[in-house]
Amino acid sequence: MVLAAGVGKRFAVLLCADDSEYVKKMHGGYFGVFVKMLAEEGEKWDVYRVAAGEFPDEGEICNYDGFVITGSCSDAHSNEDWICNLLKLLHKLDSLKKRVLGICFGHQILGRAIGGKVGRATxxxxxxxxxxHLSSDSSKLFSISRTTTLSIIEFHQDEVLELPEKAQVIAWSNKTGIEMFKYEDHIMGIQGHPEYTKDILSHLIDRLQSRNLIKESVAEKARRAHDEASEPDREAWKKLCIDFLKGCERKKREIDDL
Structure with a gap:
């Protein structure tokens, strides 16, 4: 018997940022960006705009096979009401062993939720x-080629500074010590943005500068680096993220295909 891809699976995106007009127009919002990267045939994907106070209730949580936490302009180390409520939700998801993938802010808030320390990047x-740079264990965790490095788009001024002993650092860079971590089998954080394209990065630089969230000198340096850089390894990151979120069912498909 061959199990059809994604039959009956349900996932939720916990949206922690406002959509820009550009991303809404070109990608259907950040929810659309994540669905395009992660969704497979037969799955159902929902969105909860947690930064606006929209959270799944306790009964809904059990209906999902996995959750994705997006980036945000907010600080993961702040105590805004919605961030405190998000931490409560993450503690619940942890207790239920639900698979949770955190991206950028999502990576940081997961680090905080499991007892780590988050703050401004030094x-x-x-x-x-x-x-x-990927650890040697990463090739055992994911079905990507045995590569030692992958390029990814970064856009952050905060980072995970410390993690509890049970967490495993599985990637780092010369700028950030904890680029990626795994906690037990159900929580993973990625500091970079596997979902971003260079055009999204370019428009995000303009957006944050117009809102005075980054200085002009920082924006200009970022634009120069953007123009010189190649596209990131998006397909490899996509595969890695899907392997984590749907690891159990993918293994089942492989067995059924034998």
Missing amino acids: SGWDIGVRSV
């Missing part, structure tokens, strides 16, 4: 395409 803003 090296300042990281904006652009950066090479990330």
